[in-house]
Amino acid sequence: MRALAGAEFRLLARSPFAIVMAGLLPTAVGLLIVWAEQDTGRAGWGGAAGLLLVTLVAFTAYTGGTTTLAARRQQFVLKRLRMSGARDATILGAVILPLGALTLVQAALLVGILSAAGHGPSQPWLLAVAAVAGTAAGSVLAIATAVVTPTPELAQLTTSPIALAFFGGGLWAVRTPPAEVSWWMLAVPGVPVTQLARAAWDGGPGVLAAIVAVISLSAALAPCAVRVFAWDPRR
Template sequence: MTAPTTTAAGGTAAGRVLALAATEVRLILRNKTVAVSSLVLPLGLGVLWAFQFGGVDDPARHAVSITLQLAVALAMGVYLTATQTLVARRHSGVLKRMRTSGLSDRGLIVATLAPSVVLGVVQLVVFAVVNVGIGAPSPNDPLPLVLAVMGGLALVVTAALATSIVTPSPERAQITTLPLMFVMLGVGVVAAIAPGEGWWPALSVMPGGAIGDLAQLAMTGGSWAAGTAGMPAIVPPLAALVAWPLVLGAVALRRFRWDPRR
């Protein structure tokens, strides 16, 4: 684990961040367990769902597939991997030692988490290519889909920082990340297929629900039509995707620990 310390010793601040991030990518790919859980499994599930929902020219049906793909890439490809990486570096003492390397705390966190984000984005690109290849309909309004990706990434990155606070070891990350992963997958799918009446719109306040709503709006349109309380339909899920990272980021900022938990 001396490679990150050595790599970050020289060069500009941006160069040290990139060098450390590149080292983190290699460490992630060398760990077979992490590579399978963060790359192989999400990719396999996302492609399976693409074919399962393919062949039908129904935008609402494909919104469910897109929601599942977003949720699995964000939850497993980014959130789980980022939490495991952060906790592993802290547990081994590398994270604390790196604070003396000349990197700022912010730069160190960015370098540690950026590889997980890049791997997640790569998965989303693969899913998009597969969806186009099987003839899935194009989004009626791409803006909600872009916002779902950006808001989802902010959500899972801040969630990884917050979850690391209560995760004593890399092995325990498999457990502490389960609640949010289940919420993003389960609630996201329900929100993507739920009617817009009754209490169903309340699912928008949940992380996965907001992603499902935005995916549905992207595929079927109606983002600016009147929704809950007369607001444009895009406002509640977008507000939820802004609020959750702010809350989780505030928790992480106040309670994040650099020292290993015993």
């Protein structure tokens, strides 16, 4: 795992522009939240942070992860790695690990900006759970989407529905009072992540249900996605 992930981290580090942009996104939107919240105050700090968190998960962990897996498959790297002795799940996990780590760094930047503005979360552990569990769910969904993404060029199209489910779920959660978020709403990827982020600032009910929902999604989907994963571009 360390050897594989190390190589992927090195490849990511060879794109300094991508790293700078990855840092710019949460910084700029974090400042926007501070400005917009002072201006409108509609979503609340937790809701606004939750919306940004699902955006980070959707862009970096999910869409980035899908594209990376499709690219490595097209380069025949994944097929070659199966001759390494590593488990299939380890190979896939190692390839997308750097993007997951980058998502967490982006989330930390966001919290840093909000805290610096005097609006940090009252229960940071809940935000940490939201970030880690959301990133894990985004990564597992990336593996599942890569199954049906034959080339990296098509990733932008194949990831659209679930990326929208993250954004739309976030908006849906923000517009719904915490006590009214139902079980079936929690099945939409963005809802439990936003629910947890909101609870990190404002408290409220539904924390356990949101944690169970987001962990269940990853735990149920991961083995299926690894089992049906297409390793060879020629199938």
